[in-house]
Every structure is written in structure tokens, then in C-alpha cells.
Amino acid sequence: MFSGSGAAHSFKDAGIFWSLLMVLSFMLQGADTVMKEIIFIDSKKRLKGASLDLFVVNSYGSIFQVICIALLLPFLSKLWGIPFNQLPSYLRDGGACFLNIGAKTTGCEGAPLLPIMFVMMNMAYNISLLRLIKISSAVVSSLASTVSVPIAVYFFTLPLPYLGVASSLPTGFVAGTVILVLGMLLYAWTPSSQTPDSVIPSPPST
Template sequence: MASYCRRITAGAVVSDRTIRLRQSSRTAEILRLPRNYLNQQRPVIVLRSRLLVVEAVGSGGGWERSEGGGREEKAVGPCSYSLAENRTVEAEESTSRDRTVKIAVAAAVTVVMGVGNRVMYKLALVPLKHYPFFLAQLATFGYVIVYFSILYLRYQAGIVTDEMLSMRKGPFLAVGLLEALGAATGMAAGAILSGASIPILSQTFLVWQILLSVIFLGRRYRANQLLGCFLVALGVIITVASGSSAGQSLKEAGIFWSLLMIVSFLFQAADTVLKEVIFLDAARDLKGGSVDLFVINSYGSAFQAFFIFLLLPFLSKLWGIPFSQLPNYLKDGAACFLNIGTLSSGCEGAPLLPLLFVAVNMGFNISLLYLLKISSAVVSCLASTFSVPIAVYVFTLPLPYLGVGSSLPAGFVAGAIVLIMGLLIYAWTPTVSTSE
């Protein structure tokens, strides 16, 4: 009988093989019965709401209602179910509230870590201003060691199971490839485009995520959610572009490099949607369980490092470093990072600032993946996007090693208002009216 369970929308009138249902809450789970069952038994409904009206089809059996507003009901007959509706509703409402709070807290942590990530990257480049490519490789290959060390400790503690580690590695390889391609194309375009134009083009990331979620996850978005996403992207563009020469920079760089940067965000969006698919598949393959974050982070980072290693000749050329001179460049970068030797002049702040960046960046990636796990790719993208105008404001403050901050763009307040309106509209849930 359990195999016939399905979910319907509130107020819907289902086929004559089931039950006509009207209720005040949004959804209820009903027991769908075989065609010949209606001639013998009374259909049974599993109650999930406080206010419920049932119009049963067929004959046989009956319903008993207790006094006190219908808080307790049970179906009687050959297929009886004892139902404690009040306890079920309260438990579901509590679970829903807990999930909302969990998502809100995770989103807030992601925003904070996103701001810290942008700020610390700028600070890390103060001592390593001549070695940004070294910093990128330090993060890429360093994460493999750190993530697998954490994965080993969590496996020893019993948090990571053998079933998790035996999951198919094909999706993880695809994650690593997408991340490597995103980094490669982003570096290539970033070397030509100005810093002000990149955050503007990065708003295509949200568009890609929505499209890919619709195509590969079958997700459908309400009109208010699409409008909210549009306003969030528009708010960031207004915030960053106001008072800057971003538009002129895009014209000077040419359409090819702008399109290449947009393609890099396509790779990154595909990466996050693929991770959401991995979480969904894991819930099925692990029989309701969930794969640990560090399984995805560890294997994804390992495959990303592998593909980055293959692309090193191409990437080093993008940074203006002949491949034959790459070993000496990495050696000098390591000396500056450790702040030792004759090249330590001008490397003040190392290794503390680069290590802080790596730690914050790792925390940002973990918080972003956790938010993706409990919500969706679009929600995680919105949280990351929200950190952009906050980071713009933080850079106006007198930060250590950066000196006097820059002034706010002319349209900062207007852009921030539009962005916040977009978030509120996205989060708004329209009230569903029910027919009597």
C-alpha cells in the first residue's frame, strides 16, 4: 500500500481513484488506491494539516473525529490508520522553522566569509604582489593536502563512511574539470579586463545557475523569485559600475574577452549545479543519508589540481611567465611567501596574510558548499552575491597594509537598496488561497 503514496497540491481535485481533498495548508500526502479497491474499502488519507475536509469516494469503513476542533482523527475499517494530527503538524512546523533558521544562519556565515575572502585576497597580494600565480597554485594544491587530512580524521571518527568513499568518482572528476576550466578561462579574461568590469560580468553566474537548475534539476521558479534574482544582479551592477569606467573598459577589451569571462562563469555555475546533483543522488544511493562535505571537497580539489597541473603551460603563459622559467618563478614565490632569503624585501606581511587568505577562502568554500547542501545552487549564489557590495564598502575603510580606503561609488546606496529589495522579493512566499 505504501507504494501508492504521492503528494498533491492543496485544493486540488484528484482522479476518481483517490480522494477529493480541500485543505488550508499547502500540501498533504494521500494514499492512492488501486482501481478495484474503491469498490470494497473506504479510501484512507494520511493527515498532514490542521484544517482538512475530505470527500471520500466509495463505501465501507468510516471516520471518527474527536472533540476539540478535529485535532485527532482516525480512519476505521479494514485498512485503519491511527493519526495524531496535532503532533504531526507541530513536528512538521518545527522542522520547517528549524530548516529556515539553519538556512538563514548558513547564508549569513557565507556572506561574512565571502566578504572576508575578497578582503583577504587583496591583503594577501600585498606581500605577493609580484607572485599572484604562486598564490593561486598554493591555494589549489594546498587544499588537496588540507581537505584529505580533514577527510581522514572524519573517517577515523566515523563521520565519513565506507559507503561515502565508494561513491562513483565520475561526478567528482567532472567537478574538478569544471573548476579547472572555470579558473583557466577566468584567468585568461581577467588578465585583459579591468577589475571593475569583472564583478559586473559575474552577475551572469546567477543567470546560468537558474537556467542549468531548470534544465538539469527540473526546478521551476515563481515570478517573484525570477524578479528577485534580476534585481539582485542589477543592484550589484549599479553598486560596482557607478562612478567607474567599467563600461569603457568593456568596450576597450573587446567582445571576445567579455564573452570568455561569461563562459568562465558558465563553468562555475555548472560546477555548483553538479554538486547539488551529487547531494541529491547521494540521498538516494545512501538510502536517505547524506554525503559528507569533505568527500566532495577532497575529491573535487584533487581532480581540479590534476587538471590545473595539465594546464600549467597554458596558465603560466597567461600570467606572462615563460614555462621554462616557471620553476624559478615558483621558487622565488616560495621564498617571498616564507619571507626568507634575499628576495624577502617587499614581502612584509608574509606568510601571515597569505595563510589567512587560504584559511578564509577554505572557510568560504566550505560554508558555500554547506549552504548548497541544505538549500539550492541559486540560494548559495545569492548569498555569495550579497557579499559584493559589503566588500566594496569594507574597502573604503582604512585597512592594514592597504592604507587609505577608496571612496564609495556614486550609486552605492541605490545599488544596495535594489539588491536588498531583490533578496526580499526572492524570499517572499505568496499566500496560497484555498477554495471551500
């Protein structure tokens, strides 16, 4: 996450590759949201009107995230510039930093309280998005998730503890955020023409 005095430089120095990679990440997130909406709609039929537990969906999603990250570790380690044979030592040092134990841990101020708070907030965020999908639609959830990104970036530029010196955001970023928020408000205020019978068809039973 962008924070401190280097926030503006991070936005300006980002190349086309990283911009496209960010767009791709949002596309994958959107596909994930649509799939979860289909799961919730289909569960009403398969469970005969019973409600699908949010924690079940979130747990399965987290498990598959762990599996995907584990499979991508060779690629990610190369992308991070870490030799794959040194990855276990990096993970060990990361665990020590997370728990803030050991004499060689530096730059781990606030651990383990801050990492645990991050994990708890991340779980609450994911469950909130699942709840939003369940009571509304994948489009609303994707818009809410997209709007939360620039808001989070803005808060990370404030003079908060452990973040260093605050910095101002580029004009283009502020303009893009305004357009994004206005687009979401326009969508929220536009009357829906969807009929109660227009639902996503469920996949064939196996």
C-alpha cells in the first residue's frame, strides 16, 4: 500500500505494465464476485430456501487463495527478486517479524498487534462484501470494493502512526476518485429495471 512521502512518486512512476496488472486484478475480482453471486442464487434452490452461511463461503474462498498462492510461489519469488531456495528463510523471518520475536527483527514495530488487527479487519471486510453480494448483487459489491481502494489510499497518506511523513495525492488520482464515486452514486440513484423473475440460471446438476 502506498504510504508516506513516496506515495505521489509511486503513482507517477508506475509503468503501463503495473497499470494493466492492476486492471487485470480488478477484472479477476469482478469475476470472483459474479461467481459468488451465482453461488448464493443457486444455493436458494438447492437448499430449498435456506440461507447459505457467509462463513462457509468465506472459508472456502480463503482455502483456495492459500492453494493458489502456494502454487504461484515460484513465480512470485522470482517477481520479488528472491531466489526460490532462499524463500523458506524469508518466510521464517516474516513469521518472526509477525510475532515480533528474536533479536534480529527490525522494522517490526507494532507487531503482533498491528498484523492481527489487519487480519481481523480483512476478515470483516471480506464478510461485509459477501453480505453485500447476498443482499444486493455482484455489481454493487464490485463498485463498493472499487471505491474502497482510493479511500484506503487516501487514509494511508494521512499522518497516522507507523506510516511516516504524510504526502499529498496527485491531481489525476483525485480526479479519478471523484469520477469513480460519482459513477457509483449515479448507479445507486438510477432506478432498476430488473424484474423479480430475472435471475441468473443455475448450473446443471451433476
